[in-house]
Amino acid sequence: MEKLKKDHQLTLSVSPHVRSEETTSRIMWSVSASLLPATVMGAYFFGPKAVLNVALCIIASILSEFLYQKGTDRKITVNDGSAFLTGLLLGLNLPPTVPFYIPIVGSVVAVVITKQLFGGLGYNVFNPALIGRAFLLISFPKLMTIWAEPTAAFIKLDAKTTATPLGILKEEGVAKLLEMFGDNSNLYLQLLSGHRAGSIGETSAIALLLGAAFLFYRGYITWHIPVSFLGTAGLMAWAFGAKGAFFAGDPIVHLLSGGMLLGAFFMATDYVTCPSVKAGQILFGAGCGFLTMLIRLKGGYPEGVMFAILIMNCFSPLIDRGFKTKVFGAKKEVKK
């Protein structure tokens, strides 16, 4: 018996004495990794300027979290990956060619105002990246709606600007959209690959689905929010998407364009700001889908994902109150 432990050297702690290997930072970094395909596609289509903007968002997010925590004498938690993820998500939600101060302002709003002032990770009511983006859209409406044409950007930095598919759909109707893309199948193909104008990380459906598949595989997200979100939105697009006739809309165009996939798989599923009980998540997702389509079809903006999720974020605590789990053995939900 070499090194026989004396009693006073024993570790004391409360049960359970074993823990799973999952950690908050592993989740944050994994979700960030799942966005890699979308980021790569964004870089491919929109060029160095887009990469720079995403990088600026990440750096500004981490830096503002660090400085806030340093300044308020709090524990520095930038290593947990949540500030990185917030920055990345904000970056992917920006138009590719915004000037450099836009990512910085957005990141500060996202991390300091939306997250830290509400109590830090776990206590924010709203999705930080989306508040950051909403703030920018309202404060810099012009800059935030300049959309670069894809691919050209790689060669020349002053890319031509164009409209997003949703913008065209809103202003000029579906016929114009088809005219631009040739036919339906080519339209779908371009939407899948991401060869269209839009925010940096939202355009490539394939890349986003790849990342989402990784999250499902790792168990980081479940079907409840994405399916109810996309299902409701698809249903509404089909029922009310066409002018003059019910059930003649094209749900696929709506699901593949704008920030729908990025929102449904990566933003609405944010643990902190969505309900935590599964039944409530279905209602939450359905609400997101409904509001998205309401804004897209009837609102002033061509795109509604961001506001839809933010509005539903407000309801998360309420939904969690209403949808409690059934206690084992209880006849029905215990009313208190």
Next chain:
Amino acid sequence: MALATFKGGIHPPDKKELSKGKEITPARSPKRVVIPLSQHIGAPCKLAVSIGQEVKRGEVVGTPEGFVSSPVHSSVSGKVVAIADFPVATGRLVPSVVIENSGTDEWTALKDNSDYMNLSPDELKTKVKDAGIVGMGGAAFPAHVKLSPPKEKPIDVVIINGAECEPYLTADYRLMIERPKDIIEGLKVLMKIIGVNKGFIGIENNKPDAIEIMKNAVSGEQNIQVCALEVKYPQGAEKMLIKACADREVPPRALPMDVGVVVQNIGTAIAVYEAARYGKPLVERVVTVTGEGIKEPRNLLVKIGTLVSELIEDCGGYSSEAAKVISGGPMMGFAVYSTETPVTKGTSGVLVLPESEAFHLDEFGPCIRCGRCIDACPMGLIPSMLSVYSEKGFYEDAKAYNLFDCFECGSCTFVCPSKRPIVQFVRLAKTMVKP
């Protein structure tokens, strides 16, 4: 076919391979034993011996006080040398009788009555009570109390708990492999005492050999059924076991008897058999001594009152990485601050974890509301809210989130990515509000 189980639960690494192949062997006879006068839930015993008194093995050293209590017996023959407070697994100091072992193992009169099945239920119950039998899975609730349900709560099912869902532990597994017939006999005695004709033996499916052996052992028995259960912690929790075996849900705050069920553990069943047949009191039990921090993990037949330190020595001592000694399993066991603590009737294992496995509760993060604990909770609670409310001192709000339905299995805490000590927050809140 889908295996019987419950909703929720977790899959911790089971680590049973360390000791599952080790036959039960008697532990080295200790020089002295420390017999706590309270080894059960309920009133402590009254001291029945005095210093200097010679006692035989099986002699009563503490008599029960009240109905929910259970006598304690000497596990060795020898001389009472001290009566002093000793820490039990929970860390609480309990008045204990210290007996120096003469080494002769001289028993009080035991009588083999092979006709024990013809005794009346009341006679059998008296034998169980006098033998000091308590639930040996850990909770140590006096067995005879469970066997005395009030008239308005008729019992129709007895379940023997062979789930052994705690990682590492293999004591019940070895008993099922080595003494299947005795378990069945014990179950039959229990069924006779309560007057029921439906018995289940629930075993997790990670012990296929035990399931096979037990199935063979009950082949002639019409009334007894072996249930293979899904491997999932806490499958062996009373309510989860009842759900899986008998498909009945014990309502919140109710007892198994409220749905007509009595559950006893594998070790308890054997103790019941030995009490019924030989009048043998509960003076020894099987303890799994295991973990990466112990040199030779073993399943030992241990005299109650043997100190944990002696068991560790018996198993070759610590390996160099030993860091934490736990009485019981890793999910619900207690880390002990002193190995000079005796094995009691409820000690199912002594687990020595190395530095790498022993989780140190130094830092934890904020709840990120990921909901993993909600999915893991076998009781359908919302542990995240319990932990946050308790952390902030809102104990009444925690109560409204069904605080008192938590039986502290630790599943939530196991899965929490922020490493929050959720169970400990629950324990804190439970002490701060009235149920």
